[in-house]
Amino acid sequence: MKSSLPAPNDGRVETILDIRGLTKTYPGRGSAPPVDALKNVDLTIRKGEIFALLGPNGAGKTTLIGAVCGMVRPTSGSIHAFGLDMKHDWRTMRARIGLVPQEMSVDIFEKVHRSVAYSRGLFGRKADPARIEEVLRTLSLWDKRDSQLRALSGGMKRRVLIAKALAHDPDLLFLDEPTAGVDVELRRDMWNTIDKLREQGVTVILTTHYIEEAEEMADRVGVINKGRILLVDDKDAIMGRLGRTEAEFTLSQPLASLPASLSDLPVTLENDGRTIAFRGGDGSGLGKEQVAALAQTLVRENIGYTAIDQRESSLEDIFVKLVEEEGATS
Amino acid sequence: MSFNLTSALTIYRNELLRFLRTVFGSLISPVLTTCLYFIVFGAAIGGRMDQVGGVDYGAFIVPGLLLLTMLSESTSNASFGIYMPRFTGSIYELLSAPVGVAETLVGFVGAAVTKSLILALIILTTATFFVDYQIAHPVFAFFYILLVASAFSLLGFILGLWADGFEKLQMVPLLILTPLTFLGGTFYSIDMLAEPWRTVALFNPIVYLVSGLRWTFYGQADVDIATATGLTVGFLILCVAVITVIFHTGWRLRE
Ligand SMILES: Nc1ncnc2c1ncn2[C@@H]1O[C@H](COP(=O)(O)OP(=O)(O)OP(=O)(O)O)[C@@H](O)[C@H]1O
Ligand SMILES: [Mg+2]
Numbered sequence: 001m002k003s004s005l006p007a008p009n010d011g012r013v014e015t016i017l018d019i020r021g022l023t024k025t026y027p028g029r030g031s032a033p034p035v036d037a038l039k040n041v042d043l044t045i046r047k048g049e050i051f052a053l054l055g056p057n058g059a060g061k062t063t064l065i066g067a068v069c070g071m072v073r074p075t076s077g078s079i080h081a082f083g084l085d086m087k088h089d090w091r092t093m094r095a096r097i098g099l100v101p102q103e104m105s106v107d108i109f110e111k112v113h114r115s116v117a118y119s120r121g122l123f124g125r126k127a128d129p130a131r132i133e134e135v136l137r138t139l140s141l142w143d144k145r146d147s148q149l150r151a152l153s154g155g156m157k158r159r160v161l162i163a164k165a166l167a168h169d170p171d172l173l174f175l176d177e178p179t180a181g182v183d184v185e186l187r188r189d190m191w192n193t194i195d196k197l198r199e200q201g202v203t204v205i206l207t208t209h210y211i212e213e214a215e216e217m218a219d220r221v222g223v224i225n226k227g228r229i230l231l232v233d234d235k236d237a238i239m240g241r242l243g244r245t246e247a248e249f250t251l252s253q254p255l256a257s258l259p260a261s262l263s264d265l266p267v268t269l270e271n272d273g274r275t276i277a278f279r280g281g282d283g284s285g286l287g288k289e290q291v292a293a294l295a296q297t298l299v300r301e302n303i304g305y306t307a308i309d310q311r312e313s314s315l316e317d318i319f320v321k322l323v324e325e326e327g328a329t330s
Numbered sequence: 331m332s333f334n335l336t337s338a339l340t341i342y343r344n345e346l347l348r349f350l351r352t353v354f355g356s357l358i359s360p361v362l363t364t365c366l367y368f369i370v371f372g373a374a375i376g377g378r379m380d381q382v383g384g385v386d387y388g389a390f391i392v393p394g395l396l397l398l399t400m401l402s403e404s405t406s407n408a409s410f411g412i413y414m415p416r417f418t419g420s421i422y423e424l425l426s427a428p429v430g431v432a433e434t435l436v437g438f439v440g441a442a443v444t445k446s447l448i449l450a451l452i453i454l455t456t457a458t459f460f461v462d463y464q465i466a467h468p469v470f471a472f473f474y475i476l477l478v479a480s481a482f483s484l485l486g487f488i489l490g491l492w493a494d495g496f497e498k499l500q501m502v503p504l505l506i507l508t509p510l511t512f513l514g515g516t517f518y519s520i521d522m523l524a525e526p527w528r529t530v531a532l533f534n535p536i537v538y539l540v541s542g543l544r545w546t547f548y549g550q551a552d553v554d555i556a557t558a559t560g561l562t563v564g565f566l567i568l569c570v571a572v573i574t575v576i577f578h579t580g581w582r583l584r585e
Contacts, residue, residue: 106418
């Protein structure tokens with residue numbers, strides 16, 4: 001269903017955003033100490049890709065977006081977009097960047113249509129009712145165009161924020177936690193919308209707490225924690241590296257050794273032969289398949305079990321692992 | 331240096347539309363207050379007062395009253411205009427847009443000035459129902475009102491950036507501007523004051539503003555028009571300078 005990253009012609013991929021050595025220290029207030037929200041971050045985003053920035057609360061995702069979009073003044077480092085240096089060409093740059101903020105920050109007495117048309121004008125584009133209509137229709141907001149924002153549901157308000165960000169036809173779009181607090185259906189909608197944007201050639205950078213979301217939408221994923229980018233890689237590679245399924249089969253009878261038919265699965269016999277433990281998978285469903293296969297094999301081999309305990313590694317586990325790995329290599 | 335005209339006009343129009351959304355509330359209170367002043371000071375007390383410098387007392391207070399309203403309305407309109415987006419968080423859009431200090435000022439302060447001019451027109455019209463007055467130098471008066479409205483809208487803009495709560499937002503107009511205006515010769519000529527108060531009054535900048543406006547109405551005032559205009563222009567330039575510095579350092583705007 002999903003198209004993959006545009007094939008790099010002549011072997012080179014065009015860079016749309018280049019961040020070098022970006023550091024942000026929020027000054028301390030009163031007794032609060034200064035916060036190092038970003039520590040020497042390097043990040044390169046390719047034109048046309050969907051990039052997911054994955055990280056827990058307080059990792060620095062919003063700060064990173066803020067530094068590019070103009071809400072945050074970097075302490076040091078450089079930011080280039082479209083080949084322009086932000087220090088000098090911020091106007092040209094900003095005119096081509098769109099931002100959907102994490103917080104619901106709108107004038108709630110404003111009407112949907114006017115709010116979106118305002119955004120277009122604010123970014124210096126000539127009024128274009130046809131284009132605004134198109135944006136509103138794409139986001140299923142056309143019927144609500146004359147409603148005040150306060151009369152909309154939370155999910156719809158979020159869509160208005162997206163419409164506002166798209167009103168000036170940006171080439172680079174930031175979505176700060178686009179699916180936080182929206183229901184499953186709207187989440188699907190959102191993913192489809194983002195897919196459509198990619199087809200139109202918009203480069204999308206989104207932040208999320210959810211591995212599944214990065215998995216579903218992104219071409220590449222960057223993992224950020226405590227102000228540091230821990231790794232950046234193609235989604236599949238990252239999921240392979242990070243995603244882990246763990247399953248424990250509690251056996252009815254202790255086993256002396258594992259049957260040969262299980263030798264190609266990542267399983268071990270533990271707990272004096274009373275437990276078969278599975279640790280493997282690649283974060284994209286392979287682990288679950290293998291555990292299902294394992295269960296069938298056990299039945300076929302006439303090995304009885306009384307319980308299955310299965311879990312996917314959480315984002316938390318992944319960070320712990322990454323930090324450990326980082327500590328080991330440096 | 332580039333200027334994004336579409337962006338500036340968009341902000342300007344948006345602010346005026348916001349004003350129209352609440353036009354009744356925005357106009358009714360200052361107009362009502364002014365009417366009350368005219369009834370009390372113009373009609374009731376004014377009838378028993380001597381002329382001031384050859385002008386009927388009722389007419390004499392028109393410029394002062396106009397200024398009283400202009401100062402507080404320009405300041406509070408402009409301060410609310412920029413404070414509200416900061417308060418709701420919708421300022422993110424302005425910060426991420428390709429606009430700098432010039433577009434922001436034309437948009438926000440321009441709109442506040444326009445509102446003040448509309449208000450001035452309404453107050454001057456209202457005044458004709460209570461007192462007879464003439465404007466000796468109408469063109470001068472217009473530019474002077476424009477100048478004062480601009481200067482105090484700029485002050486309001488600074489206030490809206492500085493305030494971190496509604497309390498502070500109302501503090502400056504209420505605790506500084508209104509007392510200074512009342513003591514600044516709104517209802518009297520400072521010649522009426524005995525020393526040392528006369529000299530003390532000359533340290534009140536509002537005295538010069540009221541005098542300047544009074545001169546455009548009646549061709550005479552406590553302080554000469556050149557001093558008054560010079561002071562106002564100086565104040566305006568100072569405000570623009572302060573705002574430019576604020577934008578360049580990102581104070582209260584960018585983290
Ligand atoms: N205005 C601020 N002043 C001081 N510290 C701040 C400010 N904004 C953010 N921080 C701190 O900077 C760090 C990074 O915050 P940031 O909002 O970028 O995280 P995040 O990854 O977006 O988190 P979340 O997933 O919760 O949105 C946190 O420790 C936060 O407390
Ligand atoms: Mg955030």
